[in-house]
Amino acid sequence: MVDRGASELPLPDDWLAHPDPVLALNLMGSFDWDLDAGVMHMDATAHEVFDLRPDEYDGHPESLTVRVPPVEGRKLDTLVSQALKDGSENYGAYFRIRLRDGTPRWTHTQGYIRRDETGRPYRVIGIVRDATRELREIGARTEQATLDEARRRRTDVVQVITAALAHARTVQDVIDVLEDTDGITHLGATSLVMGLVEAGRIRMIAAGPRASYVPGTRITRLDVKYPMNEVVRSLAPHFIESPEEFAESYPLLWPHITDLQITSAAYLPLIVQARPIGAMGLLYNDRRGFTGEERDVLVALGSSIAQSLQRAMFYEGEKDLAEGLQQAMLPRSIPSVPGADIAVRYRAASFGGSLGRDIGGDWYDLVPLPGGRVGAVIGDVQGHDTHAAAVMGQLRIVLKAYATEGHTPATVMSRASAFLHELDTDRFATCLYAEADLSTGVVQVVRAGHIDPLIRAPDGSCRRVTVDGGLPLGLSAEFGGLEYPVSTIELDPGDTLLLCTDGLIEQPGADLDDGMLTLQALITTGPDDVDDLADRLIDVAEERGGDDDVALLL
Template sequence: MVDRGASALSLPDDWPAHPDPILALNRMGSFDWDLDTGLMQMDAQAHEIFDVRPDEYDGRPETLAMRVPPGEAVRLDAMVSQALKDGSENYGAYFRIRCRDGSPRWTHTQGYIRRDEIGRPRRIIGIVRDATQELSESSARRERAAQDAVRRQQTSVVQITTAALAHARTVQDVIDVLDDTDGLTHLGATSLVMGLLEAGRIRMVAAGPADSYVPGTRVTRLDARFPMNEVVRTLAPHFIESPEEFAESYPDLWPHITDLNITSAAYMPLIAQARPIGAIGLLYNDRHGFSPEERNVLVALGSSIAQSLQRAMFYEQEKDLAQGLQQAMLPRTIPSVPGADVAVRYRSASLGRDIGGDWYDLIPLPGGRVGAVIGDVQGHDTHAAAVMGQLRIVLRAYAAEGHTPATVMARASVFLHELDTERFATCLYAEADLATGVMQLVRAGHIDPLVRLTDRTCRSIPVEGGLPLGLSAEFGRLEYPVTSVELDPGQTLLLCTDGLVEQPGADLDEGMHTLRDLIATGPDDVRDLADRLIDVAEERGGDDDVALLLLRRLGGAAEQSGGRLQQHVAPGDPEALTEARHMIRAAVRAWGAGERADEIELAADELITNALMHTEGSAIVTLRVLAGPARRLRVDVEDSSSALPRRREAGESGVSGRGLMLVDMLADVWGVEARGGGKCVWCEFGVPGRD
């Protein structure tokens, strides 16, 4: 205590003059400390508070050292000295004393400093009181407040974690939520482990820290002596409250985790719909034991995790089923096509478990031709996928039979209508002759295709279209116009479904503009370009599937001088004959021979009609541009009959016999060639060269 140089002991005449009954009633003692003499007088209540008898106290503050521990005495002396120096009028402090029986007692003192006219401290008058009960109650309140805060924090973590788990779709999503720094780590867990029950075994799906799997624990038998296996067997949580308990209970596991400095652990079974699906463990390195409240919180958290985990497992099962069905409906492989690089991609909708009706196909055809198909059946369910699978197969069959693109589309529409389903489908079919680059395009309610030119610019190909498949048959509008264009070497054709074009909050035109920019700035290789487009679609998300087919024509510039188309015309198929005429007309104009279009079409029509009337089989029509000094267009009509055509005169009333006469008059030259078991009747027309 502060020593002001005490002299001989003398008591002031007025001490104490009138003891204050209020202080006594409040169990307060008073003191009067004369700073000049250093003596501090205390009343009887103060003696009782300090637990000293009157004969034990000589009025000197340092005598109280028998009750005030040295550390507390130093602290009090420093506080009083500071108050005297800085001009304070009072001070107050809590300090501990040691009673006669050795028990501690909290004491509170409040002192009032009296100064003379020049501000020099002369006297301190104050009180002391027993504050043990006060501080005990305060400490209890603080402890309860701290417990309430911890409980609120734990409840908040459970609520936050449960809310985050509600958005988890996959098992990995659940693991990421639990391992997040804002998740279970707020409960003080150092790391977590989680295992799933599969076929009577526990498969570890998470272990922290990363790459800290204990050897031999990735897949364990259910009866193995590990804590997760035990809680799955017993369906009861297990709380390990000390390292010694851990080492004793699981001697095979403990040596492998000693480096983690684990002091306690909590393992909970994950139970959903009254059956175990796995277990989770939380490991701590700064906790010994668990209070009842903490155990309840962890058990509740385990229940929430189990429900989320079961949803994630169901989601993944449904997604795997949907993707498996979708992949089964799509072509298993895409054939290699001479003269072209081809890439296909498919992305399921962001909804994940929904299965869509988008599809693509590539169909090798005779004569170096290839058919490219893109389509989308209405809906996102197994019915849509089943319809898609059937439609893809029949469309492929119609194309392989040699029907014209328009006939292929019309027959596919009739087939879909006869399935007695309410679904319709959009589709685009492109038949390309890779030797010449001539393409015939037919569109059924689908978006237009795109082409990337050799200068890397990208544009849409406007294709006159018809109604979607199924609807055109229902309304009796099976006419599908054919658009003929040329794909030069180095150019890339892109067919896609609208999931690649549509963007949230943007119209279709804006989406097409964005897609053209992506294609124009994309890689040259069609596989790399397809990957980039599908990655963009993945990042953008969306509720629709995406099917994509890219075809890049190979070859040199010299091949551009020619052109070749081929068409199969079956007997008794007036639609096929009509489509053949349309093909001839469109091709002749596309090849720059429009001045002789009528002549070529009439001559070809006569040859096709003769083949169908005078043979029992079908006819194959081929149009070719022959390069050379004099550019010529050649029409070949093949049939399976070896009987050669005869030119004969028709009578005045005859309705036949004029076909070859017309061919002879219209064509520059014509002839007949034997073709194995059949023949080919051909004719050629001189056409002007192209600029």
């Protein structure tokens, strides 16, 4: 192609009148490609786009190979050939050329294909332009979009982690959230380490993956020159931006983690109410340095983790206290009873809400009585807190005392109700007291608002025994209904009597009667041994979970 003014090739009749000024204003050159003659006319601006002097172009497209690298030329030829063959009206492409001084330039061409009445292409009219600035702007927008997407991902990860931490109840729950695939690893960390401050030392509670654990760091003094220890002392985060900085700053630690190929790390103090409770470290093997925004995100995340850890530590302390109180209120041991096999179980509630509420007022007791008799008690004080457990402990003691004194089952129950009514509490309790004569199999049962007992025969069949009952303990005294009816049932050798609280029967969204039928089916198909049967029933309750504790006596 030659400059229009210098070209001796004849121009087409419909060539644009004075195209140079029109297109040059838009930094575009024009071309007219006669496919039959094999010549391509280009204007002066097109020459400039290709960085060609008029005498360097002879009007044949092959002359452009001096500026178009072979790889780019083949891609462009393939695109144009396909457009000519498939009936397209136009084509467009970006391609690179190399200027006279070797500088690369992105170029864009757009061609309009003219065809005769048979559809045969005979001419292409189009433009060619310098697209370097355009693609640079596109690249900048793409880079900004990439940065925005990375920022959005970091924000999403923080939101996901924060939401998950809201449900963490124990320290291990917090660790599990951070080690989960939706947790810290989405921030790009290779390894996570975490420690808690205890008695002037740091105890490591998480180090993953396993290869990242350094021997001798399970418990360390605060003055040891380790990064977690330092951020606890300084109450400030520490960002290590290169392996060289890590090796120089922590020569004792670095040799033990070289296999992890760490390139940078972020250590964050875990602070609650201006007091450090621990520290966390995130180690990376695919980056160097941290932007200001990344540092801010990690510091904010550390604050959220610290709050969750504090709640978890408080919860675990409350839970230990509650369980200790519960166990102290229950019998330390169940006496052996000649002629009977006894099994008892207790399962604490599993609340997802308030801390320190994994405790209730359920209890069991076994009272050896004169003449080969035995008293079995199962009960449930209203509420799930330490007050319920305290009331339960007092009720258990007085029930046992009244039974040991030789009172009848009805009297034992009425006196217990009066006792609860006189306590400074608004709690009531359901209870079932069964007094069995093991020499005859006769059982006298008194029920105070509690669920009925169950009996399993030696053949495995199980039935619910409906017994008369009165109001729950405390309420019967308040409403003047201290008379409790006594029901008599008979046990045959090999029969199993089961007493339980409603936590074993109630299921979310299910009717109480349906729960009783489910329990009967479990008992029917369960093992014969009372200990094995008790294990199976309590395991089922544990798997099911629920917001009520369970007491069981067989």
